[in-house]
Structures are given as structure tokens and as C-alpha cells.
Amino acid sequence: MNTLPQQLANGLFLGSMYGLIAIGYTMVYGIVQLINFAHGEIFMTGGFGALTVYLYLPDGTSMWIALPAMLLGGVLVATLFALGAERFAYRPLRGAPVLAPLITAIGLSLALQQAVFNWYPDAKSARVFPQLPFGPYHLGSLRIQSGDVFLIIVAPLCMTALALFVRGSRTGRAMQATAQDPDTAQLMGIDTNRMIATAFAIGGVFAGIAGVAFGLKYGSVQYDMGFQAGLHAFTAAVLGGIGNVYGAMLGGLVLGLAEAMATAYIANIPGMEQLGGQGWASVWAFVLLILVLLLRPQGLLGERVADRA
Amino acid sequence: MTALLEVEDLKVAYGKIEAVKGISFSVEAGQVVTLIGTNGAGKTTTLRTLSGLLKPSSGKIVFDGRPLNGVPAHKIVALGLAHSPEGRHIFPRLTIAENLQLGAFLRKDKPGIEKDIQRAYDLFPILGERRKQAAGTLSGGEQQMLAMGRALMSQPKLLMLDEPSMGLSPIMMQKIMATIAELKAQGTTILLVEQNAQAALSLADRGHVMEIGTIVLSGTGRDLLHDESVRKAYLGED
Numbered sequence: 001m002n003t004l005p006q007q008l009a010n011g012l013f014l015g016s017m018y019g020l021i022a023i024g025y026t027m028v029y030g031i032v033q034l035i036n037f038a039h040g041e042i043f044m045t046g047g048f049g050a051l052t053v054y055l056y057l058p059d060g061t062s063m064w065i066a067l068p069a070m071l072l073g074g075v076l077v078a079t080l081f082a083l084g085a086e087r088f089a090y091r092p093l094r095g096a097p098v099l100a101p102l103i104t105a106i107g108l109s110l111a112l113q114q115a116v117f118n119w120y121p122d123a124k125s126a127r128v129f130p131q132l133p134f135g136p137y138h139l140g141s142l143r144i145q146s147g148d149v150f151l152i153i154v155a156p157l158c159m160t161a162l163a164l165f166v167r168g169s170r171t172g173r174a175m176q177a178t179a180q181d182p183d184t185a186q187l188m189g190i191d192t193n194r195m196i197a198t199a200f201a202i203g204g205v206f207a208g209i210a211g212v213a214f215g216l217k218y219g220s221v222q223y224d225m226g227f228q229a230g231l232h233a234f235t236a237a238v239l240g241g242i243g244n245v246y247g248a249m250l251g252g253l254v255l256g257l258a259e260a261m262a263t264a265y266i267a268n269i270p271g272m273e274q275l276g277g278q279g280w281a282s283v284w285a286f287v288l289l290i291l292v293l294l295l296r297p298q299g300l301l302g303e304r305v306a307d308r309a
Numbered sequence: 310m311t312a313l314l315e316v317e318d319l320k321v322a323y324g325k326i327e328a329v330k331g332i333s334f335s336v337e338a339g340q341v342v343t344l345i346g347t348n349g350a351g352k353t354t355t356l357r358t359l360s361g362l363l364k365p366s367s368g369k370i371v372f373d374g375r376p377l378n379g380v381p382a383h384k385i386v387a388l389g390l391a392h393s394p395e396g397r398h399i400f401p402r403l404t405i406a407e408n409l410q411l412g413a414f415l416r417k418d419k420p421g422i423e424k425d426i427q428r429a430y431d432l433f434p435i436l437g438e439r440r441k442q443a444a445g446t447l448s449g450g451e452q453q454m455l456a457m458g459r460a461l462m463s464q465p466k467l468l469m470l471d472e473p474s475m476g477l478s479p480i481m482m483q484k485i486m487a488t489i490a491e492l493k494a495q496g497t498t499i500l501l502v503e504q505n506a507q508a509a510l511s512l513a514d515r516g517h518v519m520e521i522g523t524i525v526l527s528g529t530g531r532d533l534l535h536d537e538s539v540r541k542a543y544l545g546e547d
Contacts (some may be wrong), residue, residue, distance in 0.1 A: 020366055170414075172410070173403070173407060173410070173411060174414065175405060176400070177400050177403065177411050180400045180401060180402055180403070181398055181400060183362055183382075183398070184394060184398040184400070185395070185411075186362065186381075186382035186383045186430070187360055187362070187382065187386060187391075187392045187394065188383075188386065188411045188414045188415075188459075188463075189383050189384075189386035189387055189410060189414045189415040189463070190411075190414055191381075191383045192383065285389070
């Protein structure tokens, strides 16, 4: 049986999710040159926010009603955590040596994980996430699950909206100005603190949506789901060229496809039989990252650092 | 008549190092006032403090009847104080048109903004020809034109220009200085910081000579231009 179409599809779905999360890394890095290592946990809180909303809905509520409410809940929770992190953890450290916010980010990441682990009811192991009531669909040899349908519809919509917002809106332009030259942006009358908060909020919105998508795709959410997903999404952002919104989308897709291809086909190469399968997915993702950093350090769509001066 | 800008005993420090050590001067509407002096005299620090990017350690700034102390930079533009910074600082990855639009960020009158963008293109035709181009691809002189055009987009009551001729070819420098003269003729109030003392003083109604954080000499542009100590120190004459 030809598995290639299925693997391509899997890569596309996975990559769409990476792309959604990667937006948060890249927007924040673009505007304050901070790697928000707590962003994976923001994504996780999105998943749990949506689950919480679902648990409060009356039994037997149709998923068609529940899903919008869950999305709203997930987005709201993730955005609030993202904004809270910016306001209370990172803003007081603006202007501090770069290690300070970086270590803060790692600490915040652990704190959020442990908070959910300890205080969210029954969250010490995976919590079952509701599923969309359709699918899986079969297209020839292709099998597409409901969670993947959600991703393939929502991810392009989000990305298009973001691209239009950044390029076309007054706030989007002000964010670009803040990213390129914060002092001069203030001279234009731009409230740069608000633009930075907006970047965190957009990252939170996308992470919230991705958190719901993760739950729908894998059937559960878990307190540490942000670690792996966050690391991969961060890789995607660097791969695409960190700071570049289109790069995050592209990086996500490339990484998803590469992972799917590698896990499916590496083992067919003579001498590499041991290196295939899901367990090696992260390894191949990081091998790809290392290759890109060696051959094109600015990432696929990144600009040369000299251009930023 | 009270002046548009009044600076009184302004002191600014970077940590423990005082860069501006108590200066006072004023700018009246319609005037061109210049601050001249060597590197490190505190000219740029003064402008950055006026526009709110730096906080004064003491002293008073009154602009258009309002004290500016404690007003954040992004709110000072709204009061009518525009600053074209040293080193131009255009937004390199935005187009020329987008840079100009950002200059009008706080304005809501779309037709007025369009008209002023057109005015900037009339003032600097090269900007009009390249309006869709990324600003980072412009030459130094063209970037300076863009920085000035962008500062004018906020319809300022006072335009502050920091080293507009720095690093430019002699021809481009002449062009920029001619433009400042043109703006002056149109009645724009300008506070000009320049290392090219000759050009600045020829244009200015008043000049102040700064040395290591203080104003050591003040006078009309013409007086300073003919002052012996100024000629020796800044105009390269023995």
C-alpha cells in the first residue's frame, strides 16, 4: 500500500499545529527579542481552558454548540496567561540582561506545569478531551480524523487573518515599527508597551486555538503537553526565520512534513532500520534544525542580521 | 509673549554621569534655533530628553504652555513636538509610504494625511518615485529626507532635527540644508542640532554653543558666526 499521501497529510496536520504555536514565539521574539519559553505552557492552558468550559456545559450538549464555547474559553485562558506573563514577569525585566527574562521564562514554564499538575482536578495523568462527532473520513487510501479536519480549516483561516492584520492594519504597522525600532516608534506616538502586550495576546490567541486543536487531534490534554509541542513549535519558528510571521507558518509546515517523512521512511534506508518510528520524531526535527542553522542561520524566510541594524 | 518651548536649568544623567548639566534656553514660534558643539557636548541628550525618550534628573521643560516632565514619549508627539532623531532611524523594512504614514500615526484626518504625504513627495521627489520601496534600500541622504518628511507628518508646532547632515556627501548636505531653509521660509519652528556649525548658524535666528553639558555661549546666528572663539573652535579657523 502506498503510504506517501497519508504521511504527507499527517505532516500537514501536525505542521499546521506547530505553525499556530510558532506564531507566539515569533511575534514575541520579533518585538522584544525574548524567547518566551513559557509559551508551550500557554498553549497547554488553552487546552485546559477549553476542557473546563466543556465540563461546565450541561451533559449532552451538542459538540456544535460546545466547540465555539470551548474555543472561546481556550483562547481566553491562554490569552490571559500570555498577557499576565508579559505584564508581571517580563515587563519588569525589560532592559535587564537577557539571561534574566530567559530564566524567568523557564521558571514560569515549570510553575504553570506544576500548577496544573497539582491544582487542576485529576490532571496528574492525561484528561480525556471531547471529540468532534464526525469522521474519520476515507479518501482513497487516505484517512482523515475529525481533529485534523478542524486543523486544516482553522489554521489557514488564522494565518490569513494574521497576515492581513500585520500588513494592513494601523496596529499591525505600529507593531512592525515597534519591532524594528522601539525608540523611534515612540517618537511616532506609538505606545510601545501596548504593542508588546498585543504581540503576546496574539500569541496567546493562537496558542489557545492550538490547544483546542491538540485536544481534538489526540483525544486528551495533559499538564506537560506544552513541553514537546512547544519545543517543536520553537524549532519551527527558528526554522522559518524567527521574528517573521510567514516564516513561522512555513517552518511549522516544513517541520511537520519532515517529521512525518522521517518517521515513516528513514527506517527503509539500509543501515538505518533502527532509526524510524515515532520515538525518533524529535531527533529528526532537531537534526533538521541543526542543518538549517548551519546552512542558513537566519532561517528559511529570515533576514540577515545585518539588515536589522 | 511666552516662548513655544522653555527649557530651564535642565539636567540629565546616565547613571552617575551627568551629560547635561543645567541648561536653559527657549524657542519662539517661527524661529530656527540651533544647538552646536562637538561630540559629547550633550546636544542629542537634550533633544532625546525633550521628546521624552530620556528622563531629566531635574529642571523644567514647558512646551506650548504645558510642563512636559513625566509625560511619556508617545504622548509628547500629540502635543506637537516632532523629533527626527540622530542617525535617521527610518523603519528599514517598511516602505517609504508606510514610514510617512507612521509619522501621522496619531492623526485621524485621512484626506489631510494624504495631502501631507503628497507634500512630502513634492518636497522630496525621490521619495515619491520610490514610495513602494523598503526604506532600508535608500541612500543615507534619501533616508534623511524620509526622516524629515516623516517628522513633518505629525504637523508639529516644533520640529527637532538631530544632525540632519551627518554622514552625507557635500551635495546632499547642501540639499538638506536648503530644505531646512525652505521649511523656515514656510514658517516652521525648528530646533536644529548640527555639527556643521557654519551651515546651522547661517540658517538660525538664535544659536547656543554647548560644551560638555553646558551652554557656554548664546547669541543670534549671525553674531555667533562672526564670534572669534566660535570661528576658532567650530569653524576650523586659526
